[in-house]
Amino acid sequence: MYKEVKMTPARKSTRKPAIVMTRSDHGSLTRLAESFANQNADLADELFAELDRARVVADADLRPDVVRIGSTLRFTSDTGDDRTVTLVFPGEADIAEGKISILTPIGIALIGLSAGQAIDWTGRNGHVHRLSVESVEAPGAAIAAAREHELRTA
Secondary structure (H helix, E strand, O other): OOOOOOOOOOOOOOOOOOOEEEHHHHHHHHHHHHHHOOOOHHHHHHHHHHHHHOEEEOHHHOOOOEOOOOOEEEEEEOOOOEEEEEEEOHHHOEHHHOEEEOOOHHHHHHOOOEOOOEEEEEOOOOOEEEEEEEEEEOOOHHHHHHHHHHHHHO
16 A cells, blocks of 8 residues: 655745846845835835845946846836836826836836846735736937938938
8 A cells, every 4th residue: 555645846946037137226125125114114125135136237238138227128027017117217108108116016126137038926816916018118219210310311
């Protein structure tokens, strides 16, 4: 006679991808999280966790395909969303214009990711979602491209 053993399915790793952040964004976001901690400790703690795990580099050393404050990026999600947004500070947020605040669960999840990376994040409703960064445009790149286009066509 033998004993029946139930096998439990292997759990999927939820390890977060490596992220990179500029020294100036890291400093600004640390101050923002500190000032926000009394209003929403959980969200501030999430931001602190991302700041703690980020590799900090000089502003000039950040690759243009890394999400930072002011970046415009396209992401897809496991729910079928395909959105283009700009990551901004809270006072500049405007969903109608596609500007999402760093002080949202999705904003915190996006900071420091580069094109091709994916991350799991928990929405305000408590559901876990997976998003993938498809492309990133550095802050000011759209303005510079428009100016260059104007100069060539003038």
